[in-house]
Amino acid sequence: MPQLDFSTYSPQIIWLVITFTALYFLMARVALPRIATVLEERRDRIANDLDEAERLKRDTDTAIANYEAALAEARARAHEIAQATREKLSGEIDAERTRVDDELAAKTAAAEDIINAARSRALAEIGKVANETAEAIVTALVGGRWTKANISAAVATAMKV
Amino acid sequence: MAQFEIKRLVPIEIFGIDASFTNSALWMLIGIFTVCVFTIFSMGGRAVVPGRFQSVAELGYEMVRDNVGDAGQKYFPFVFTLFMFVLASNMLGMLPYAFAVTSHIIVTLMLAGTVFIGVTVIGFVTHGVGFLKFFVPTGIPKVLVPLLVVIEVISYLTRPISLSVRLFANMVAGHTMLKVFASFVVSLGILGGWLPLGFMVAFTGLEIIIAFLQAYVFTILTCIYLNDALHMH
Numbered sequence: 001m002p003q004l005d006f007s008t009y010s011p012q013i014i015w016l017v018i019t020f021t022a023l024y025f026l027m028a029r030v031a032l033p034r035i036a037t038v039l040e041e042r043r044d045r046i047a048n049d050l051d052e053a054e055r056l057k058r059d060t061d062t063a064i065a066n067y068e069a070a071l072a073e074a075r076a077r078a079h080e081i082a083q084a085t086r087e088k089l090s091g092e093i094d095a096e097r098t099r100v101d102d103e104l105a106a107k108t109a110a111a112e113d114i115i116n117a118a119r120s121r122a123l124a125e126i127g128k129v130a131n132e133t134a135e136a137i138v139t140a141l142v143g144g145r146w147t148k149a150n151i152s153a154a155v156a157t158a159m160k161v
Numbered sequence: 162m163a164q165f166e167i168k169r170l171v172p173i174e175i176f177g178i179d180a181s182f183t184n185s186a187l188w189m190l191i192g193i194f195t196v197c198v199f200t201i202f203s204m205g206g207r208a209v210v211p212g213r214f215q216s217v218a219e220l221g222y223e224m225v226r227d228n229v230g231d232a233g234q235k236y237f238p239f240v241f242t243l244f245m246f247v248l249a250s251n252m253l254g255m256l257p258y259a260f261a262v263t264s265h266i267i268v269t270l271m272l273a274g275t276v277f278i279g280v281t282v283i284g285f286v287t288h289g290v291g292f293l294k295f296f297v298p299t300g301i302p303k304v305l306v307p308l309l310v311v312i313e314v315i316s317y318l319t320r321p322i323s324l325s326v327r328l329f330a331n332m333v334a335g336h337t338m339l340k341v342f343a344s345f346v347v348s349l350g351i352l353g354g355w356l357p358l359g360f361m362v363a364f365t366g367l368e369i370i371i372a373f374l375q376a377y378v379f380t381i382l383t384c385i386y387l388n389d390a391l392h393m394h
Contacts, residue, residue, distance in 0.1 A: 001165070002265075003333070008167035009267045010179045015186035016262075016271055023193040023246055028238035031200035035222045038204060038215075 130155050164336060165264055185268070188260045192249035200245065221245065228384045232391045236283070240387070243272065244380040247328065251372035254332065255365070263375075264332040266325065273325035276383050284390035295393050324382055331375045335368045 002008070134155050138146050171182035200221070203214030211219055225241045226234075233240070247263060254261025262268055284292040296313040297306060342364065345357035 002167060003165060003267070003329070005167070007179065008183070008185075008265075011169070011173075011181045011183050012167070012185050012265060012267050013271055014178075014180045015183070015189055016268055019186070019189040019193050020242065020246060020272075023196060024239060024242045026193070026197055027200065027242045027245065031197070031204065031218070032222070032238055032241060034204045035200065035218055038211075039219060039222070 127155070127159065130159060164260070164340065165333070167265075184260045185262055185265065188250070188253060188262050192246060192253055192262060195249050195253065196245040221248075225380060228381060230384070230388060230391075233384070233387050236279075236387060239279075240380060240383055243276070243383060244376055247272070247379050248373065248376035251332065251376050252369070254336065255369055255372055261332050261336060263328055264336060266329045269325035269329040270321065272379075273321040273328075276324065276386060277321035280383075280386045280390045283387070284393075287391055288393060292390070292393070295389070320382075320386060324379065328375050328379055331371055335364075335371055339364060339368065 131152050135148060135151050138151055166184075168184045169181040170184060170187060173180045173182060199214060200218045203212070203218050221244065222241065225244050226237055229237045229240050250262040250268075253259050254264065284295065288294075296310050296317065298309050298313065301309060339361060342357045342361045346354040346361065348354075349357065
């Protein structure tokens with residue numbers, strides 16, 4: 001078994017020490033710091049990215065909140081304006097209606113006055129016509145036995161009934 | 162067993178000690194070069210979104226770092242180096258004509274011994290003489306204490322052996338098994354060789370898993386020993 005040949009031990013030990021020591025210093029001085037730096041940079045980068053994402057999310061939330069507030073305000077103002085307009089219009093309409101009602105009432109009153117005057121005039125005319133008609137009829141029927149006054153009184157009595 | 166042979170490529174001798182550049186040393190160099198490719202050159206871009214090679218480096222880094230724990234961060238570079246060295250050696254050993262550095266007991270024993278001595282020193286530096294209490298289990302009858310202390314000390318001392326033999330034996334067994342079945346393919350020829358060949362294909366996959374797993378186990382056990390020394394259970 002070549003592993004038990006003691007004469008090969010010293011070169012193996014010497015070269016093992018040389019190569020292992022060389023590798024140790026290469027790793028400790030060059031490789032490991034390099035890897036450590038890269039890993040650290042990556043961790044920092046990820047942490048930064050997460051922070052950035054968090055910040056952007058907060059910004060977005062604020063923007064959404066602002067938007068919603070603005071929207072609510074706009075809605076409230078629109079409602080207010082609509083309400084005010086409605087009230088103003090209904091006031092105008094009421095005023096117009098009152099004005100028209102008054103005008104109509106005045107015209108109706110005037111018309112009624114004219115009608116009343118015409119009626120009383122007509123009624124007065126009717127009495128006279130009745131007297132004359134009755135006088136003519138009585139004269140035609142019974143001749144001059146009834147005086148004008150008697151006939152007028154009878155007509156007035158009849159018209160009163 | 163030829164695949165485990167140490168060949169002296171450049172004979173070197175320093176103060177009478179054989180320090181030849183062998184095939185083992187060559188594959189150690191290839192190993193650390195491969196590790197550098199994955200951990201240094203792949204991180205050249207330092208991309209925030211990693212590519213494939215960079216992902217491998219980051220995965221290895223995070224896996225080892227999480228296992229070392231917060232208290233052991235000082236020793237993290239060593240544990241990471243250990244993991245990468247063993248993993249590269251195991252994996253490169255799977256290549257045809259390659260030499261598996263970790264299939265030699267002396268290499269794994271040196272690594273395990275370094276871990277063992279290091280962990281023991283850390284234990285004494287952290288807790289002073291109080292580290293000896295590590296060998297005295299709490300909550301047992303007084304009579305049993307001497308027996309259990311002996312058992313604890315023996316189990317502590319066998320740690321480097323179990324650690325090194327586990328890795329070494331896994332590598333040797335796997336490579337030998339592949340070699341044996343490969344020789345079956347040749348000896349059974351074009352007619353009967355398909356069965357061992359199929360088995361070899363499947364077994365190569367398993368060996369690659371084992372190559373990773375053993376590097377992982379070696380590292381995890383190192384982390385456990387380190388935590389024992391730092392926290393005394």
